[in-house]
Amino acid sequence: xxxxxxxxxxxxxxxxxxxxxxxxxxxxxxxxxxxxxxxxxxxxxxxxxxxxxxxxxxxxxxxxxxxxxxxxxxxxxxxxxxxxxxxxxxxxxxxxxxxxxxxxxxxxxxxxxxxxxxxxxxxxxxxxxxxxxxxxxxxxxxxxxxxxxxxxxxxxxxxxxxxxxxxxxxxxxxxxxxxxxxxxxxxxxxxxxxxxxxxxxxxxxxxxxxxxxxxxxxxxxxxxxxxxxxxxxxxxxxxxxxxxxxxxxxxxxxxxxxxxxxxxxxxxxxxxxxxxxxxxxxxxxxxxxxxxxxxxxxxxxxxxxxxxxxxxxxxxxxxxxxxxxxxxxxxxxxxxxxxxxxxxxxxxxxxxxxxxxxxxxxxxx
Numbered sequence: 001x002x003x004x005x006x007x008x009x010x011x012x013x014x015x016x017x018x019x020x021x022x023x024x025x026x027x028x029x030x031x032x033x034x035x036x037x038x039x040x041x042x043x044x045x046x047x048x049x050x051x052x053x054x055x056x057x058x059x060x061x062x063x064x065x066x067x068x069x070x071x072x073x074x075x076x077x078x079x080x081x082x083x084x085x086x087x088x089x090x091x092x093x094x095x096x097x098x099x100x101x102x103x104x105x106x107x108x109x110x111x112x113x114x115x116x117x118x119x120x121x122x123x124x125x126x127x128x129x130x131x132x133x134x135x136x137x138x139x140x141x142x143x144x145x146x147x148x149x150x151x152x153x154x155x156x157x158x159x160x161x162x163x164x165x166x167x168x169x170x171x172x173x174x175x176x177x178x179x180x181x182x183x184x185x186x187x188x189x190x191x192x193x194x195x196x197x198x199x200x201x202x203x204x205x206x207x208x209x210x211x212x213x214x215x216x217x218x219x220x221x222x223x224x225x226x227x228x229x230x231x232x233x234x235x236x237x238x239x240x241x242x243x244x245x246x247x248x249x250x251x252x253x254x255x256x257x258x259x260x261x262x263x264x265x266x267x268x269x270x271x272x273x274x275x276x277x278x279x280x281x282x283x284x285x286x287x288x289x290x291x292x293x294x295x296x297x298x299x300x301x302x303x304x305x306x307x308x309x310x311x312x313x314x315x316x317x318x319x320x321x322x323x324x325x326x327x328x329x330x331x332x333x334x335x336x337x338x339x340x341x342x343x344x345x346x347x348x349x350x351x352x353x354x355x356x357x358x359x360x361x362x363x364x365x
Contacts, residue, residue, distance in 0.1 A: 032308070032310030032311060033310055033359050033362050034311050034360055034362070035297075035311050035312070035313055035357050035360075036314075036357060037314055037355070037356075038073075038078040038331070038356050038357060038358050039073075039077075039078045039079040039080050039356065040355045040356060041071055041080045041354040041356060042069075042081070042082050043066065043069065044352040044353055044354040045060065045063035045333070045334035045352070045353075046335050046336045046352050046353075047063055047064040047091065047319050048060050048061065048062050048063030048333075049061055049093070049094070049095040049321070050321035050322075050323045050331075050333060051097050051323075052097070052323050053120050054097075054101040054120075055101075056075060056076075056325065056326040057072050057073060057074050057075070057120070058073040058075075058331055058333075059072055059095075059103055059118065059120070060072075060073065060321065060333060060334075061095055061103075061105065061118075062090060062095075062105075062108075064319075065091075066091075067089035068085040068086040068089040069082065069085050069086075070082075070083050070084065070085060070086065070118070070125075073331060073333070075325050075326070075329075078358075084118070084122075084124040084125050086105065087116055087126075088114050088116070088127075089110075090107070090108030090109060090110070090114075091108055091109050091136075092107075092108050093105055093107050093109075093111075094106050094107065094108075094139065094150065095140075096140045096142055096148050097142065098169050099146045100146075101121075102117045102120070103117065103118040104116075104117055104148055104167060105117075105125075106131060106138075106140065106148075106167070107134070107138055107150070107153065108136050109136045112131075112134035112135055112136050112155070112156055113130045113131050114127065114130055114131075115127070115130060115131060115167070117169075128167075128172045129167070129171075129172045129173040129174055131150070131174055132174050132175075133161065133165065133176075134155050134156045135150070135154065135155055135161055136154055137152075137153045137185045138150050138151060138154075138161070138185075139187060139189035141189050141190060141197045142191060143166070143191065143195065143197070143214050144191070144195040144214075145195075145214065146170075147166050147167060147169070147214070148167040148169075149164060149177070149212060150165055150166075151180060151184070151199060151212070152164070152184035152185060152187055152202070153184075153185055160185050160203075161184075162179040162180045162183045163179045163180075164176075164177050164178065164180060165177060166217075177217040178212070178216075178217045178219055179219070180199065180219050181208070181219060182202070182206065182208055182210070184199065184203075185203050186231045187200065187202035187203075187206070187230065188200055188232055188233060188244070189234065190234040190236050191236070192236065192242070192256050193236070193240045193256070194256065195214060196211050197211065197214070198234065198242060198256070199211075199212070200225055200234060201228065201230050201232060201244070201247075202230050203230045204230070205227075205228030205229060205230060206228050206230065207226075207227070208221065208224050208225075209221075209222050209223065209225060209261070211259070222260070223260035223261050225244055226250070226252045226261055226262065229244065229246075230247060231247055231273070232245065232246035233275075233276045234254075235276050235277075237302050238278065238282040238302070240256055241253050241254060241256070243276075243284055243300065243302070244261070245284075245286070246271045246272070246273075247271070248272065249266055249271075250263065250266055250267075251263075251264050251271075251300070251307075253305070264305040265300070265307055266307070268296070268309050269289065269296055271286050272289050273289055273318040273319050274286040274287060274288055274289040274318075275287050275288055275321055275322035275332065276322065277322045277323065277324045279324065279328065279330070280324075280361075282302060283300060283301055283302070284300040285297060285298075285299055285310070285330055285359060286298045286299075286300070287320070287322045287330065287332050288313065288318050288332065288335055289318050295312045295313045295315070295316035295317075296309060296313075297310050297311060297312060297313060298310065310359075311359065313332065313357060314357050315337070315353060315355055315357070317332070317335030317337055317353055318335055318336060318337070319334075319335050319336055320332055320334050320335030320353075321333050321334060321335075325358075328361060329358050329359060329360045329361070330358065331356060331358055332356065332358075333356040334352070334355075334356070335352075335353055336350055336351060336352045336353065337353070338350045338351075339351075
């Protein structure tokens with residue numbers, strides 16, 4: 001019976017991979033916008049971090065198996081150029097744009113205690129104060145006063161963490177702050193319009209959520225999500241609500257005025273490993289994803305609480321980045337795809353991409 005189940009799962013994986021490969025050729029235009037190719041990165045990347053700098057360029061750093069390298073995308077020319085490398089190679093880290101334009105990278109594997117700053121003016125990285133608690137797979141959020149909150153993750157002994165700490169860019173040091181009620185990894189975090197920070201979800205499909213008050217350095221438990229999820233996105237909408245999506249076939253909305261969650265419209269396809277970004281008109285673009293949806297992109301309309309398909313990616317991909325550019329277009333870069341040829345056990349070829357493309361919304365769409 002076990003052998004039969006394994007064979008079925010292998011055949012299912014192979015079938016999904018073939019479907020993914022076929023769907024990667026879907027036309028690249030639809031009602032909501034169009035995708036067009038732009039310059040490729042200097043090297044293939046997945047699970048990397050992309051940050052839009054104050055001058056409109058995009059910094060991409062790290063990625064699975066990449067180590068310490070970083071590069072810059074210039075929307076004016078559509079090209080990528082290598083920039084200074086991190087002092088220490090790392091993965092599973094966070095990268096946060098500070099109010100002064102520098103970028104803070106913190107934690108990760110194997111450099112779990114270290115942190116460093118990127119200066120766009122010089123294109124170089126400099127080490128800054130080390131974390132109080134070594135951690136990776138944590139989350140980070142920029143506070144309204146310019147400090148950075150980091151919470152949760154896994155320490156060097158593989159312990160899930162409740163602890164949190166705050167980085168002060170004026171002193172380059174970290175300070176311990178209140179711990180969360182729950183230990184969390186693969187959770188999501190976002191700064192709300194009132195300056196508090198919402199954290200939700202985590203491994204084992206956690207539904208519980210909490211809010212951090214920077215003035216008091218404390219967390220308080222708020223309403224639970226309708227569906228537990230991990231490896232997902234929390235996206236702050238223009239009206240102050242928060243969309244939780246990206247870990248399957250459902251989505252939830254958080255209302256900060258009541259501290260409660262409610263189910264919202266379901267995506268057209270399960271949004272697994274999708275990258276999400278709020279467009280200038282307030283809609284949310286979900287680009288990329290796992291298995292057969294890797295070429296599809298969807299738009300969420302907060303007013304109607306519905307999803308609809310929009311233009312398909314030129315290249316199906318997942319574990320990619322998505323970044324809103326200053327002109328309202330969206331840059332998608334890197335990622336991977338698994339597809340033919342596949343063997344009899346369902347093992348298929350995996351390709352990691354250096355390619356990038358840009359989504360341009362259609363006026364009035």
